Amino acid sequence: xQRTRWNAVMAAVAALGAVGAGAARAxxxxxxxxxxxxxxQLTVIALPHDWCGYGDLIAGFKAxxxxxxxxxxxDAGSGDEVEAIKANKGNKGPQAPDVIDVGLSFGPQAxxxxxxxxxxxxxxxxxxxxxxxxxxxxYGDYYGVLAFEVNTDLVSKVPTxxxxxxxxxxxxxxxxxxxxRTANQAIQGVYAAGLSQAHGNAANAAAAGLKFxxxxxxxxxxxxxxxxxxxxxxxxxxxxVRWDYNALADRDTLKGNPKVTVVVPKTGVVxxxxxxxxxxxxxxxxxxxxxxEYLYSDEGQVGWxxxxxxxxxxxxxxxRHKVPAALLAKLPAAASYKNAVFPTLEQQEAYKAAITKQxxxxxxxxxx
Amino acid sequence: xxxxxxxxxxxxxxxxxxxxxxPLFATFEFSLRMRREAYSVEAYRVVLTDPGFQSAFAxxxxxxxxxxxxxxxxxxxxxxxxxxxxxxxxALVEFITLLPLVIPAIIIVFGYLRLYNSSSILPLTGNxxxxxxxxxxxxxxxxxxxMYRSVHSGLRAIDVRTLCEASESLGARWSTTLMxxxxxxxxxxxxxxxxxxxxxxxGEFTMASLLDRPAFGPYLxxxxxxxxxxxxxxxxxxxxxxxxxxxxxQVVTRNAGGAGARRRTPGA
Amino acid sequence: MSLSPQSDxxxxxxxxxxxxxxRLAVRLDWLGVLPFLLFALLFLLLPTGCLLVGAFQDAxxxxxxxxxxxxxxxxxxxxxxxxxxxxxxxxxxxxxxGFALAWAVVxxxxxxxxxxxxxxxxxxxxxxxxxxxxxxxLCTLGRTGLVTMLLHRxxxxxxxxxGFSLLSFHGLVLTYLxxxxxxxxxxxxxxxxGLRQEWREASDSLGGTALHYWLHVALPVLAPSVLGASLLxxxxxxxxxxxxxxxxxxxxxxxxxxxxxxxxxxxxxDPNLGYALALGMILIxxxxxxxxxxxxxxxxxxxx
Numbered sequence: 016x017q018r019t020r021w022n023a024v025m026a027a028v029a030a031l032g033a034v035g036a037g038a039a040r041a042x043x044x045x046x047x048x049x050x051x052x053x054x055x056q057l058t059v060i061a062l063p064h065d066w067c068g069y070g071d072l073i074a075g076f077k078a079x080x081x082x083x084x085x086x087x088x089x090d091a092g093s094g095d096e097v098e099a100i101k102a103n104k105g106n107k108g109p110q111a112p113d114v115i116d117v118g119l120s121f122g123p124q125a126x127x128x129x130x131x132x133x134x135x136x137x138x139x140x141x142x143x144x145x146x147x148x149x150x151x152x153x154y155g156d157y158y159g160v161l162a163f164e165v166n167t168d169l170v171s172k173v174p175t176x177x178x179x180x181x182x183x184x185x186x187x188x189x190x191x192x193x194x195x196r197t198a199n200q201a202i203q204g205v206y207a208a209g210l211s212q213a214h215g216n217a218a219n220a221a222a223a224g225l226k227f228x229x230x231x232x233x234x235x236x237x238x239x240x241x242x243x244x245x246x247x248x249x250x251x252x253x254x255x256v257r258w259d260y261n262a263l264a265d266r267d268t269l270k271g272n273p274k275v276t277v278v279v280p281k282t283g284v285v286x287x288x289x290x291x292x293x294x295x296x297x298x299x300x301x302x303x304x305x306x307x308e309y310l311y312s313d314e315g316q317v318g319w320x321x322x323x324x325x326x327x328x329x330x331x332x333x334x335r336h337k338v339p340a341a342l343l344a345k346l347p348a349a350a351s352y353k354n355a356v357f358p359t360l361e362q363q364e365a366y367k368a369a370i371t372k373q374x375x376x377x378x379x380x381x382x383x
Numbered sequence: 384x385x386x387x388x389x390x391x392x393x394x395x396x397x398x399x400x401x402x403x404x405x406p407l408f409a410t411f412e413f414s415l416r417m418r419r420e421a422y423s424v425e426a427y428r429v430v431l432t433d434p435g436f437q438s439a440f441a442x443x444x445x446x447x448x449x450x451x452x453x454x455x456x457x458x459x460x461x462x463x464x465x466x467x468x469x470x471x472x473x474a475l476v477e478f479i480t481l482l483p484l485v486i487p488a489i490i491i492v493f494g495y496l497r498l499y500n501s502s503s504i505l506p507l508t509g510n511x512x513x514x515x516x517x518x519x520x521x522x523x524x525x526x527x528x529x530m531y532r533s534v535h536s537g538l539r540a541i542d543v544r545t546l547c548e549a550s551e552s553l554g555a556r557w558s559t560t561l562m563x564x565x566x567x568x569x570x571x572x573x574x575x576x577x578x579x580x581x582x583x584x585x586g587e588f589t590m591a592s593l594l595d596r597p598a599f600g601p602y603l604x605x606x607x608x609x610x611x612x613x614x615x616x617x618x619x620x621x622x623x624x625x626x627x628x629x630x631x632x633q634v635v636t637r638n639a640g641g642a643g644a645r646r647r648t649p650g651a
Numbered sequence: 652m653s654l655s656p657q658s659d660x661x662x663x664x665x666x667x668x669x670x671x672x673x674r675l676a677v678r679l680d681w682l683g684v685l686p687f688l689l690f691a692l693l694f695l696l697l698p699t700g701c702l703l704v705g706a707f708q709d710a711x712x713x714x715x716x717x718x719x720x721x722x723x724x725x726x727x728x729x730x731x732x733x734x735x736x737x738x739x740x741x742x743x744x745x746x747x748x749g750f751a752l753a754w755a756v757v758x759x760x761x762x763x764x765x766x767x768x769x770x771x772x773x774x775x776x777x778x779x780x781x782x783x784x785x786x787x788x789l790c791t792l793g794r795t796g797l798v799t800m801l802l803h804r805x806x807x808x809x810x811x812x813x814g815f816s817l818l819s820f821h822g823l824v825l826t827y828l829x830x831x832x833x834x835x836x837x838x839x840x841x842x843x844x845g846l847r848q849e850w851r852e853a854s855d856s857l858g859g860t861a862l863h864y865w866l867h868v869a870l871p872v873l874a875p876s877v878l879g880a881s882l883l884x885x886x887x888x889x890x891x892x893x894x895x896x897x898x899x900x901x902x903x904x905x906x907x908x909x910x911x912x913x914x915x916x917x918x919x920x921d922p923n924l925g926y927a928l929a930l931g932m933i934l935i936x937x938x939x940x941x942x943x944x945x946x947x948x949x950x951x952x953x954x955x
Contacts, residue, residue, distance in 0.1 A: 058595070065609035088592040090604055092915040095489075098922060099593065102493035104501030110507035110596045124920065128710075187794055194900040198913035201901070239818055239902035243785055248611035249413055250795035261609070267612055272419040371912075375726060375904055392759025395751045396769075403776060406829065409790035409797040410783070457690060464683040472684060478728040478940045479691050481883070485890040485932045486699050487907070494698020496841070520694045527695075529777075529834070532883045536838050541846025563816065572841035578774025579837060586778050615790075618783035622775055629771040 043137070043308035048080060050301035056083040057302040060099055060112040061091035065264050067157060068322025075318065076309050081301055085109045093117035093199070100130045100294045113303040115292050118199050120363055122153035122290040131292040134304055136311040141331040145357075146288055153292040156310065157324035159262075160279055160286045160355050161200075161207045162347070164242075164262035166253040168273035174254065176281040177211040177227065186235050190242035190252035192261070195228075195374045203285050204256040205370050210356065217358070221366035225377040232378055248273055258287065259347065260323035265337025279351035287353040288327075313337050325352075393603065407622065414615035426616035430606065439602035440585075444628065446515070447584035451523040451577045454530045457523065459573065462534045463565055467547060480531040483524050488589040495521065496593070514594055521590045522583070529579035537572020541565075574636065578629050585625050682721065703933075706926035708827075718927035730906040731931065737820065738888035741827040746881045748828065749835020756836075757843040770840065773833030780830045781893035788826045788898065792817045823899050827891065838883065842876035846871050875947050882943040886936055906932060 030157070051057075057076075064070030073084050080128045087110065088095065096115040103111035117125070125131050126148065133151035146155030163180075165173050170188065174180055180189050193201035209224025224267065231237040239247055242255030244265045255262070259277060266275040291310065309315050316326040322343055332338050417425040430436065439582030465473050483491070499507040499517060507517040543565060550560040566573070603621065607614030709715045721727065756766045793800050794811060802808045816822060846869055854864040870877075892907035900908070906928060912927030 063608050064605065085595050086605075087595055088589075088601075089608060090588075090592075094913075094920040095915045097920070098493060098914065099488075102496040103500060104497075105502040106496055107506055108501050108514070110496055110500075110508055110593060121920070161901070165585075191901065194896065194912075196901075196904070197908065197915070203871065239899060240789070241897060241900045244609055244611040245614060247788065248416075249786075249790060249793070251789050251793045264609065265611075272417065337517075374728075374901075375729075388758070390762045392761055395755035395759070396761065396765065399748075399752050399755075399769075402832075403772070403829070405798060406784075406787035406791045410787045412797060413790050457687060461687040462683055464680075468680045469684060474940070474944050476684070476687070477879075477944075478886035478937055479695065481886045481936050481940060482695060482699070482933065484883075484886040485936045486695075486929060487890070487892070487910065487914070490702050490926075490929060491695070491698050494700075494702050495694075497701055498698055511853055520690075523690070524694050527691075528883060528886070529837075532838055532879055533841065535879060537841040537845075539875045540842045540872075555793070569841075571844055575770065575774075575837040575841060578771060579777055579834070582774050582778035614783065614788065618779075622779065625770055626775045629774050630767070633771055 041313070043305055047301060047305055047308065051080060051082060051299075051305040054082075054299040054302045056085060056109065056112045057299055058085040058087060058109055058111060059305055059306075060087040061089060061093075061096050061116060062086060063089040065261075065262055065268065066322065067319050067324040068264075071316045071321065072310070072315065076306060077312070079309070080305060082305075087112060087368060088322050093121045095126070097121060097125050097130060100125070101128075106296075107298040109298075111294070111298050113294055113295060113297040113299050114306055115122070115294065116156060116289055117292070119155070119288045119290055120360055120367075122148060122292060123360065126152040130295055132295045132297070132300070133331060134293050134307060136307050138311045138328060138331075141328045142311070143327060143330075146290075146327050153290040154311075155288050155327040156291045157319045157326045158286045158288045158357075159258040159260040159324055160260050160284050160352060161204055161256055162259040163278045163280065164247065164255045164257050164265060165276045165278060166247050167276050168274045169250055169253040171277050173278055174280075175278060177208045177283050180236060180254070181227075181230060181234060183234070183236075185254065187238055188252070189231060189254045189256070190238045190240055190246070190256040192242045192255055194241065195378075196371045199287065200256075200261075202367055202370050203287050203372075206358070206366050207256075207280070207283045207285040209283070209366075210281065210285060214282075215356075217356075217362055221369040223328050224366075224372065225373055226380045231335060237378075244269060247275070263323040263345075263347075277347065279347055282354070284355045286352075286357050288357065300327070317342070320346075386555075407619065410615045411619050414612055414619060417612040417616075426612040427620070428512060428614055430605055430616050433606060435606075436601055439597055439599045440624065442587050442597055443591075443599035446519060446522065447581045449519050450526060450584050451580050453519060454523045454526055454580050455573060455577065458527070458530045458534055458576070459566065459569065460561055462531060462538055463543065463547075463561060466535075466538050466543060477531070480527045483526075484528050488521075488525065488587075489593070491521065491524065491547075492590050510596070511596075514596060516526045516597050518590060518594055518598075521594075522580075522587065525587065525590070526576075526580035526583045528534065529583065530576035533572045533576035533579065534569060537569045537575075541568045543568075570636075577632065581629060581632070640645070653854060680714050703926050703930055705923045706930045708923055710921075710923065718921075718923050719930075721924055722927055722931050726904065727906070727909065727928070730904045730909050731935070733820075733903060734889060734905040734907065735935070737827065737903075738885050740832060741831050741888045742881050742884035743823045744824065745831030745835050745884050746877065747879075749832045749884075750839055750877065753836045753839045753843055754834065757840060758846075766797050770837060773836045777830050777833040777837065780891060782897045784826060784829055785897035788822075788829075789871070792822070792825075806842055818899050818902065820903065821893055823895060823903060826894060826898055827888055833889065834884060834887060835880050837874055838880040846872065878947050882939060885939055888935065889932065 023156055028334065053275060059073070062073065063068040064073075073086070076082070077084055078351040087099065091099070096117055099112050100115065115125070131152045135151040136154070139151070139154075148154065155293070161329045163174055167173065170185070172184060174182075174185065179185075185204060191204050192202040194196070195201040195205050205224040205228060206220055207224070209220035209222065211225040212227050213219040228237060238252050240251055242257065246252040247255055247265065248269060262275070262277040269275055291307065293300065293307065295304045310319075311328065316328050316332055317338065319326040319339065320329070323346060355363060414426045415422040415424065417423060461476070465476055495517060498504050501509045507513045514527065546564050546568065547560055550564045555564070585599055587598070588604055591598035592601040592604070599621070603617055607617050665793055706718050707714055709717065710930065752769070755761065756769050790796055792810075793799065796817075799810060802810060817825070850868050851864055854868055859867075890907065892905075895903065895905050896908055896911075910925050910928040910932075913928065915920045
């Protein structure tokens with residue numbers, strides 16, 4: 016979906032949000048809090064503390080409601096989370112995840128497999144319609160766009176767009192944050208590069224992206240190592256294509272050693288949406304619902320923003336001036352996000368299939 | 384001892400040391416770079432002052448020791464029995480012991496969750512102690528290849544058949560033979576298996592994380608996942624501490640079994 | 652004590668050890684392995700089986716052979732091939748290097764403190780795999796690695812200019828050796844300790860050279876242990892995924908990464924295909940195991 020349509024939706028929703036502002040600001044109903052406290056604990060999965068500020072969000076939730084939080088496998092991928100629900104169907108112990116945070120395409124998939132239960136948070140109306148399931152089975156939580164994370168100690172001239180990366184001064188410098196055959200971030204990266212090269216033509220973007228990385232590899236600029244904060248600092252991967260929130264979080268944890276700049280490319284800006292859902296087999300359903308209320312309250316949404324993720328109710332919060340100015344200043348300029356493209360589910364299926372199948376042949380980073 | 388072979392031995396050790404110590408040194412050097420201006424132990428300070436470190440490590444050490452004991456108790460009698468009385472089963476048993484290496488741990492743990500969850504016949508995930516038991520069983524499974532291969536290798540080296548016959552002809556029961564004749568002869572092999580098992584358990588992540596137990600593996604992941612310098616510091620610390628504990632185990636067992644163990648190394 | 656290495660257990664029928672009637676003895680003998688088999692059933696075979704049955708199912712649970720047919724696709728076969736190559740090469744090199752180190756420490760006449768240090772170090776190093784290992788090698792031999800920089804600055808050698816790259820098949824094998832060699836050392840050291848000094852002396856006194864000793868006395872005795880350890884090294888490398896993913900993730904296509912992609916699926920999510928891949932790996936392990944048994948049986952037949 017193009018940015019302009021997104022803007023229209025957000026504007027309409029902001030208007031609605033202004034009407035429902037009273038309900039949006041209310042705290043979770045006391046009955047829910049009591050029921051959750053009776054359950055005593057919540058089990059989450061795949062929430063690294065440095066991702067979107069989840070560390071602080073979990074701590075805040077624990078402090079506010081006094082519940083214990085079991086954190087399973089912070090390293091899990093979206094598929095892992097769905098498999099974990101399936102494996103724990105009969106389990107009421109602390110190993111069964113109550114809530115999941117997965118990529119957009121996994122929402123409908125999990126619903127079809129009967130793994131989710133519907134729940135509409137009290138701020139439901141201020142979540143854009145395109146980012147939620149109408150029946151309430153899954154709902155968008157945050158999005159980010161792909162950006163370049165650059166180690167400016169090693170790279171003197173910061174690239175501003177995808178085509179810059181092909182220049183000879185970036186030899187042995189560019190890496191993806193995952194394996195394009197398996198990781199969402201990496202595949203979106205290839206697609207974004209393609210979108211930039213194909214001048215916004217979504218149908219040709221996958222092929223163009225593969226061609227771009229083939230050229231990058233041939234020029235010797237591509238490093239086939241999975242880019243992480245450690246490899247960025249060590250020097251193996253001075254430029255990483257990553258979600259902006261991860262790049263900004265890295266910039267903070269590295270504390271200037273090395274100096275990191277995060278650049279949103281001028282063209283080919285692709286946004287990735289993640290969605291929340293409650294497991295149909297959750298051993299602690301009330302705690303799960305309370306967690307959702309917390310995340311979609313103003314407090315929770317600002318918490319995600321502190322982790323540099325744009326929460327789905329961002330427009331609503333901005334309209335009601337709920338975002339601290341200091342926080343807004345730390346985010347990249349809003350102008351960079353104007354061109355963000357939100358691929359639809361169908362588009363995602365198509366280019367994921369193309370890129371995962373053809374990566375080995377077209378890019379041929381297969382070195383023997 | 385022929386001088387030529389001693390030179391060869393020193394050469395082998397020197398090359399080996401270079402290969403093994405250089406990467407460790409490089410990691411250590413990187414971990415000292417947390418402060419921009421100069422080398423510092425800042426990364427180590429951050430890691431060691433974290434309150435979770437000691438409890439996670441202690442838990443894993445306890446699990447490791449339990450696993451080693453359980454694994455020895457399971458594997459040594461089985462390996463001896465197969466060697467002596469059921470050699471036709473050797474192929475099957477060896478194949479089974481290789482499986483944990485190729486079956487991803489995540490498949491095994493999902494299997495546990497389906498079979499032993501709170502609503503099954505054997506509810507092992509209900510409370511913490513039962514889950515600990517399940518975790519130890521999973522660790523024993525993961526370390527089966529190493530323990531079995533070590534013990535089997537040791538059995539091949541001693542003349543276990545003659546030892547057992549001699550012991551039986553002197554009137555010993557099977558259990559006495561096992562504990563007082565075979566086990567001391569296998570001490571070196573058992574120690575090898577124990578070291579491997581210990582290291583496997585300390586670093587294990589998937590099982591502990593998905594069974595929701597506070598082990599060292601998940602802790603390492605939580606602290607180091609998205610950082611730059613802390614993971615290197617953690618890797619060095621984990622390496623050194625595990626090595627130290629193993630050295631301790633070796634010293635303790637050497638003193639305990641000192642009288643019985645005869646060294647066959649010529650010239651040592 | 653005879654000079655010949657201990658005879659193969661299969662050459663002697665079980666009945667000669669146990670005096671009771673043969674059939675009852677065999678049935679009682681099975682009781683001896685019951686604990687192990689029960690444990691393996693409960694904690695390895697059943698849990699695995701209950702998931703791997705998914706290799707024959709589709710997403711809705713109906714029986715299908717489609718997953719198995721996917722295994723014959725080009726990129727899957729290529730993945731298996733590369734996995735096999737990496738495993739075989741790292742097992743072979745690891746076996747030789749590990750044996751050399753083990754021999755050095757047992758028979759090499761070195762100071763006594765080296766042996767326990769090497770064995771305990773090997774215990775830790777054998778499990779030092781995954782992201783920390785990959786990163787350690789990047790820090791050492793990567794393009795901006797310590798050794799690379801030192802060689803460049805002080806010896807004027809640029810390994811990358813002459814075509815070396817850590818991010819390649821050879822680099823991956825080099826990294827795998829870090830946990831393969833210690834594994835070999837730990838398993839083969841007890842076997843080397845079993846080599847009696849008297850055998851060497853007897854061989855020498857009969858006029859044999861060192862080569863004779865090794866070919867006709869030492870290696871036949873050690874063959875089962877060395878072969879068994881090599882098989883373990885092979886399976887160990889075959890099942891490894893984290894190190895490869897961290898080091899050569901986007902370039903080398905090995906089957907364990909493919910498996911994880913399907914099961915962990917950030918993107919592709921066909922767990923049934925993942926289970927089929929796992930089944931294929933188990934089959935290959937079974938074949939290697941059979942191959943090893945055939946080899947070790949031949950080795951015994953030759954020495955009998």
